Structure formats: C-alpha cells, structure tokens
Amino acid sequence: MNQFPMTMQGAEALKEELHELKTVKRPRIVNDIAEAREHGDLKENAEYHAAREEQGFCEGRIQEIEGKLGNAQIIDIIKIPNTGKVIFGVTVGLLNIETEEEVTYQIVGDDEADIKNNRISVNSPIARGLIGKEVDSEVEIKTPAGLVEFEIISVEHK
Missing domain, CATH: 3.10.50.30 (Transcription elongation factor, GreA/GreB, C-terminal domain)
Structure with a gap:
C-alpha cells in the first residue's frame, strides 16, 4: 500500500472534519431519517429520501477521510x-x-x-x-x- 505525504496541519484538519462528521452530522442525519419515517409512506417522502442521500454522502466522506489518514505519511x-x-x-x-x-x-x-x-x-x-x-x-x-x-x-x- 502506498503512503502519501501529508503535513501535520493537513492531518489535523482531516481529523477535525472526521470528528464533526461522526459526532454532529451523523447523529443529526439519523434523527432526520427517524423523523421523516414518522411522516408515513416512504415512497413519496422527500425528506426521507433527502436524509438517506445525505447519509450516503456523509458515510462516504467518513470512509474517504479514514482511508486518507490510514495511508498518510504525516510529516511534521x-x-x-x-x-x-x-x-x-x-x-x-x-x-x-x-x-x-x-x-x-x-x-x-x-x-x-x-x-x-x-x-x-x-x-x-x-x-x-x-x-x-x-x-x-x-x-x-x-x-x-x-x-x-x-x-x-x-x-x-x-
């Protein structure tokens, strides 16, 4: 597996974004999905579909950041x-x-x-x-x- 150089500042910025995604955005999206479910029929529920799409983007970004940090050669x-x-x-x-x-x-x-x-x-x-x-x-x-x-x-x- 190739390692990619990254500055300390770059790694810290990614860690902050990852923390924000996991502790703020992910729980909010889960809550949005739960609220949208309560509105009934999921086939025609725009809020539900928007929240699920946002969840996909959020989870994708979490995986991307974790991958980058895992392959980073952090140089101070x-x-x-x-x-x-x-x-x-x-x-x-x-x-x-x-x-x-x-x-x-x-x-x-x-x-x-x-x-x-x-x-x-x-x-x-x-x-x-x-x-x-x-x-x-x-x-x-x-x-x-x-x-x-x-x-x-x-x-x-x-």
Missing part, C-alpha cells in the same frame, strides 16, 4: 532541521528573476493543495522543480506561461 516539518534545502512541507520564498515579483508557497500533499492560500501540491510542476534545491539557487520552472526563472530566497520550516 517543524521537527526536521532546516538545512536550507527544499523538501516536502517547507514554505519556500521565490523571486521571479524577470519580474522581480516575490511569491511564497508551502509544499503540501495533493489533498491539501490550495493555490489561493499559496499551498501547492508536491506533485505540481513548481514543487517538482524546487524539491532538492537550496536557498540562493536559481531554478527554471516550466509553467503554462512558459519557462520561468526563479531564485529561492528563503526556506522555512513552520
């Missing part, structure tokens, strides 16, 4: 000494050499990626181009807009 970047090398979990500061624009990305697992919050997947072209490189290195990264040259200006373990 704070506990790894900072050598200035880009590895999974770090927050890397980049300078676009052509435009002099600075950008910061945290390299995270596929499920945690969120470009709006500058969290990029370890499997993205940018992250693949950065992994193994060190602070003050210049790297060329193939982007949809073409080849972009960056200088790695910082590597943080936070």
Whole structure:
C-alpha cells in the first residue's frame, strides 16, 4: 500500500472534519431519517429520501477521510532541521528573476493543495522543480506561461 505525504496541519484538519462528521452530522442525519419515517409512506417522502442521500454522502466522506489518514505519511516539518534545502512541507520564498515579483508557497500533499492560500501540491510542476534545491539557487520552472526563472530566497520550516 502506498503512503502519501501529508503535513501535520493537513492531518489535523482531516481529523477535525472526521470528528464533526461522526459526532454532529451523523447523529443529526439519523434523527432526520427517524423523523421523516414518522411522516408515513416512504415512497413519496422527500425528506426521507433527502436524509438517506445525505447519509450516503456523509458515510462516504467518513470512509474517504479514514482511508486518507490510514495511508498518510504525516510529516511534521517543524521537527526536521532546516538545512536550507527544499523538501516536502517547507514554505519556500521565490523571486521571479524577470519580474522581480516575490511569491511564497508551502509544499503540501495533493489533498491539501490550495493555490489561493499559496499551498501547492508536491506533485505540481513548481514543487517538482524546487524539491532538492537550496536557498540562493536559481531554478527554471516550466509553467503554462512558459519557462520561468526563479531564485529561492528563503526556506522555512513552520
């Protein structure tokens, strides 16, 4: 079975969602189903069918999260000494050499990626181009807009 890298924050977020699903949402849905049953004929009972459908989604999400956590290799970047090398979990500061624009990305697992919050997947072209490189290195990264040259200006373990 393959393990997938995940940051501590990503694992904690999944654990919180799982707890919410099991302790709040699941009991509410069971209650909704019981109430809808009391309304009589189940064939034409929209509330009953909606609650059963919601129950299916909830149980599916619980199984999905449990599977992800079961296959996760949780990496706590704070506990790894900072050598200035880009590895999974770090927050890397980049300078676009052509435009002099600075950008910061945290390299995270596929499920945690969120470009709006500058969290990029370890499997993205940018992250693949950065992994193994060190602070003050210049790297060329193939982007949809073409080849972009960056200088790695910082590597943080936070």
